[in-house]
Amino acid sequence: MWAMIVKEFRQLKRDRRTLAMLVALPVLLLVVFGYAARFEVSNVAVDVVGPQAEQVAGLLRAPFQVVDVDPAAGKSLVVSRLRDGDAAVGLVTGQRPFLVLMDGTQLFAAQAAEGALARMTATGKAGGSPAPAIAVRILFNPKLKTSWIMIPGLTGLILVFIGTLITSLGIVRERQSGTIEQLAVMPFRPWDVIFGKIVPYLLLASLDLLVIVVVGKVLFGVPFVGNVATFALGALLFLLVTLGMGVLISTVSQNQGQAIQLAIMFVVPQVLLSGLIFPISSMAAGVRWIAYVLPLSWYIDIGRGVMLKATPIKALVEPLGVLAGMAVVVLGLAMLRFRRDLAPSVRGGGAITADPAAVPS
């Protein structure tokens, strides 16, 4: 039995991917549960409008963080800023009662705000001053339902799953069975092969997306109030990023086991750190940058915005732009590497063929 133990250790010491996972996974989990897994929001972005904006703004303490004070503006500005995601809470002064509007899609921010407001009125009461009349209205997700904010994120998860994991397995299978060599010799252009492999998964993922949105609506009442085209664009860009990642993973994996390992290392951080479960705003500042590097975070912005808030496309330029940029980089890299598998590099002496147009690149 000792011989078996020694043998396993020897093999493990040479298996770099498994070792990486053994090290990386605990580190990741430590980071997540140490710094990122918080539901308490310590920073609620507030807009204050209306004639008494300045005074009220001065009264606000943590967790509120005043980001805009505009005495000339009214309720409509607050609503559009909440819709665009520029603030989580808006106070409309100059009317009785004060109107506090909250973005219901920022579940934990809204809860934090509610709690803070309750404390404020309590201390106010205790201090003797009359409680100002406050009307709290929660927009976009009035019942603060978790399922409403999870479902859009779930669509992203499915896209990551199909886009990255399943695509990479599909391509690695060809490599394992040796059929990729065959493809390279057949009269296919590298383009034909790559897109031939990606398109089925693109269609499947889109179908899955549709199913989830419909089921979300039917079973959980999750609304879809925004522009379908905007949503589709966001989904498409995100899919391109995940598909590109899938192709990239397949070019560095020799077998399905390796592909799965890499895909896991790509998917798990996104599940935990993209704002799907734990809000990004409650992550410790030092690790918050990780969320901005993950494509799923940007997609969730788009998904939640369009489905629940009808966020217009001009407010989503940033996440769409980031996704587009990521797609270009990842797909570009993936194509480059994949082409190398399919078409040789001709160095030195040339190849004379009967048909010059058939000289491989």
Add this chain to the structure above:
Amino acid sequence: MAVLAETRRVTKRFGTFTAVDAADLAVASGEVVGLLGSNGAGKTTLIRLLLGLLRPSGGDALLFGVLPSMSTRRRVGYVPQTLGLYDDMTVLENWSFTAAAFGSARPVLPESIRDSKDELVGSLPLGLQRRVAFAVAFSHEPELLVLDEPTSGVGPLSRARLWQDIRESTEHGAGVLVTTHNMEEAEQCDRLVVMVDGRVAADGAVADVIGSRTVVQVTCDDWRKAFAALEEEGLIVQVQSDALRVPGSPGQVEEILARHNLAATVATVPANLEEAFVSVVTKGTHR
């Protein structure tokens, strides 16, 4: 010459399917026995019966005169087709593992593989890997060696060297059972056992298996036309360099060629082992 492994009319059934049917096989010390047969003919099942990995449905399978058991396992060395080596360990590490597993007192690495002792098995060329696999199987000095396609995929010189290792082991008294698809390899064996559909269809030295079979050899200027003509008539034609070989009678062949206006030289020659084997197999399946 002690008989090391023996089956007496051994039979193995899987449900309604009979994989091995009353097969007789014997391997004695100092000899190399080759087991030939198409895939599905029962070779692997027969070996498993011998090694004690399967229990017979009928008849006997004996190792060293007794039923296969844990103690007999120590006296057998087995090299499966996949070599049974760990690609991500060095030659020496593989050797130590097997030595520890069989409890042998750390004998010395044989000269043939000593130079590569610190190389990862996965990085060695196939010929060398096969020699390592053989050496590792032989490390605990087994009396019986069972090798599954020992030189598949290996070049002519490496094959000769591996057979050298195999022969040396028989000189130490071991008996070797080899399964093979390779005619050159079969020709190296002392005895051949040919299996067809679970039954032993032939058993004897190479010359005995070929027997007095003959084929017709055709030399023709336009071999393509001759090939096409003979094929059309339903004959099985094999090409050998610049000649064609067909089973049948010279008269029949001449007649066909004449009908197609082809001038050719026709002669009767002894069949080679492959042709004999194919004939044994096809006759066997048409019983």
Add this chain to the structure above:
Amino acid sequence: MTWGLELASVRFGTRTALDRVTLVAAPSTVSVVVGGDEAGKSTLLRALVGLVGLSGGSSRRPPKSEIGYVPATVGLYVDLTVEENLAFSGGAYGVTGQEFAHRSAELLERIGLADARDRLGGQLSGGMQRKLAVAMALLHRPGLLVLDEPTTGVDPVSRSELWRLISAAAAAGTAVVATTTYVSEAHRASTVTLLDQGRSIATGAPAEIVDAVPGKLGVVRSAVQPRGLSWRWGTTWRLWSPSSVLPEGAEPVQPEFEDAVVIASLAYERGV
């Protein structure tokens, strides 16, 4: 139009996989490349079909649509049926409709899989998989058929059927290039090239190679390996002397093709 390689070299970094190898693939002929496992056989074929670029020399091949290639790993889809595999190949090479139906029926008949159209590739035996792969490569009647170790690990009956398929293709005009580790198969070819560590150490018709064997070959019946360049042959030893004189105890014997190949490899190894 003949195809092939002329003084072709392939280098991977510092390693020379192929060193100035010349190979001719003429229509209606079967050229076989024989060599050990690291000889460079696969690299040679890859250079021929254009899967790797040359670092020196030149290659001549028809356009992709006229090449049929079967890699050593077989290259068929185990999760597609026999019919579907052929259909994929047909689609790729533009053999469809009536032509495909006719041609695929013809090939399936030849390889004995006419009744197994709906069997999954993964359910076929090794020999049958290879036959199917070769059929897929022959579907479009290529001018050049390239096969990498088509019969390694294949049972003798399937191997013999594969060679009939290959011979039939050659008889129909295709130029066939195949690699093998079985010397007896090399014997079937009209041209043999012996490859060792990337170099072509002998080339020509089998009879020519035997004639070109230098020195003298003898048989020694002894228990111990005789001194000199020798190798096992069954229970005897073959002993080769580079000169025309054999040492004592060796009976002279005419070399067979198999002997010629071993002699060439030995001679090359010893730098003789």
